Amino acid sequence: MTLKVVSAKLAAEIDKELMGPKVGFTLQQLMELAGFSVAQAVTRQFPLDKTSSEKTNVFVIAGPGNNGGDGLVAARHLKLFGYNPIVYYPIRSSRTEFYKQLTNQLEFFKIPVLSQDNSADWKDYLKPEKTLCVVDAIFGFSFKPPLREPFSSIVNELHKLQETVPIVSVDVPSGWDVDKGPVEDIYIDPAVLVSLTVPKPCSELLKSGKTAHYIGGRFIPRDFANKYGFEPFNYEGTDQILKL
Amino acid sequence: MTLKVVSAKLAAEIDKELMGPKVGFTLQQLMELAGFSVAQAVTRQFPLDKTSSEKTNVFVIAGPGNNGGDGLVAARHLKLFGYNPIVYYPIRSSRTEFYKQLTNQLEFFKIPVLSQDNSADWKDYLKPEKTLCVVDAIFGFSFKPPLREPFSSIVNELHKLQETVPIVSVDVPSGWDVDKGPVEDIYIDPAVLVSLTVPKPCSELLKSGKTAHYIGGRFIPRDFANKYGFEPFNYEGTDQILKL
Known part of the structure; x- marks a missing residue:
């Protein structure tokens, strides 16, 4: 039987193998491609x-x-595509130097990055009349409910806001259980939902x-998809996204 | 005056600044985007x-x-786009673990990677009747003539072969002086030439x-291009290449 979705558990295994010693992808590579695909979906x-x-x-x-x-x-990438991104990044990862570099890159592109300190009123920066969409890149396939602060308030x-400004969720709508959906x-x-690699059950x-x-x-070959029980997607040309 | 090209020296400065502490790009990110753009140019x-x-x-x-x-x-990326790439990689970089990972990734995609040992006859693998193009990714903007073996023989x-199979050079036609052209x-x-970031004088x-x-x-913002004396290019949509 061909899977249409993979569970949180299987998604974690796929991720681990992709970045394991045999395949050898790095987080930096996969994140660059994943982020690019999200920007392309927003553009589309x-x-x-x-x-x-305006x-x-x-x-x-x-x-x-x-x-x-x-x-x-x-x-x-959205800035390079002509958009005016504003980033709210309340809890900054300190797990690797690379995360610091990602925010340096945003400064290099003169993209505002709000933190919790300067954004007690982050909502003031989210002006519905000027905003095409909100990208919800809060939690992905490794999230387990419940939401905690500050993210429960954000959600x-x-x-x-979602009736006024459309939300684009990355991989999983934040706060949803990956396998069971809204809890x-x-x-x-x-x-808009941009599933990464393969949809999760909540989709x-x-x-x-x-x-x-x-x-x-x-970024995966057919054999690898088949090994995990799903079919790869028929992307067109050099597209990094496919509308399902 | 607006520059149309940047010298080898200036290209090295740009590269250094992009990966320096302030901007904070990593080699892995820039290489992923550069390689993707080469694959897109081949596809176009x-x-x-x-x-x-056939x-x-x-x-x-x-x-x-x-x-x-x-x-x-x-x-x-070309493999993902439906092509059948074959790689000849005679002198493998051992400067970082990342280069080993790049070849592991090719194995993961079942892309043949020939080394000097198994390819005394690398030309046997280059079958003109089956080959759309050769990608010349031998040397870039830091090359200084003369060519040495095995690359002088390859060139x-x-x-x-070039009257039979078209060559796609990455950034600089290999063997050319970056500033002066053929020597x-x-x-x-x-x-086909795919200049990266900005063309070099030899173009x-x-x-x-x-x-x-x-x-x-x-991957650079307008201000940064202007600082180095050139204008950014008017890429369309999410394209990673522009035909000049």
Whole structure:
């Protein structure tokens, strides 16, 4: 039987093997490609209106782990694509020097990076009339409920905002259980989901037809996908995303 | 005055600053993007003929330094894009563990990687009737003539072959002086040049109209380009290359 989705547990195994000694991908490579694919999905879904320069902001909320790193990379590419990204990065990862470098790169591109200190009012920077979408890069396939502060408050705010500004979730809508979907009464209901490598079970709970579902993270060969029980996706040309 | 090209010396300064403590790009990130752009240029210039599966090979020759690394990354993306890359990597870099990982990644994708040992007859693997192009990723902007073995012999062979199989040079046609162009009687005359970040002076010596010239390596902001005296390129959408 061919899997359409892989569980949180299997996703962790895939990730581990991809960065293990045999395959030898590095986090930096995979994150660059994943972040690029998120930026491409945003561009596909929310093309810049060349006749108007009013609405070019993309508000990226980056979590403390690798999902957040994907968001930081996506912000940099979005700037190169002509967007005006603003990043809210409340809990900065200190696990490796590389995370510090990712934020240096954003400064190099003059992309504002808000931290918890200067953003008691991060919402003031999220101006709906100027914002095409919010990128939810808070938590990915290794998240386990419940949400804790400051992220539970952030998700509450996004819940209020999501009818006004569409949300693009990276891999998993933040706060959702990876396998079971929404577990709280108040949850993010993304307008766009960008699944990385292969969708997770919670993606099957998206309201059909309402959420645009993209796959990104084009970096595995067919054999590897088959070994884990799924088929690779038929990306076109050099595209790093495919709309499902 | 706006520069159209930057010298070998300036290119080295740009590279150093991009990977310096302030900007904080890593080699792994820049190489992933550069290699991706080379693969995209190959795809744009030599699209796969979907009606025929005869001619899908791309023969990548990787040098011992970072230009070679770009070639290794390009080979991996080309495989994902449906091509059949074959890599000749005669002198393998041992400068960092990362280079070993790049070749592991190729094995993971079942891409043949020939070394000097198993390829006294590397040319036997380069079958013109099956090969869309040769990617010359031997030397880049830090090369100083003269060519030494085994690369002088390889360039001699490519010189003989180039009327039959088009050559795609990465950043600099290998063997050319970065600033002055061809310095030997026998030299590579590429069908395609993919300049990275900004063209080098030797690119102005390409026979006008004969060589398709692409720019790739889309990873610097406008201010940074201007600081070094050139204008950034008007890439379209999410493209990682632009045909000049």
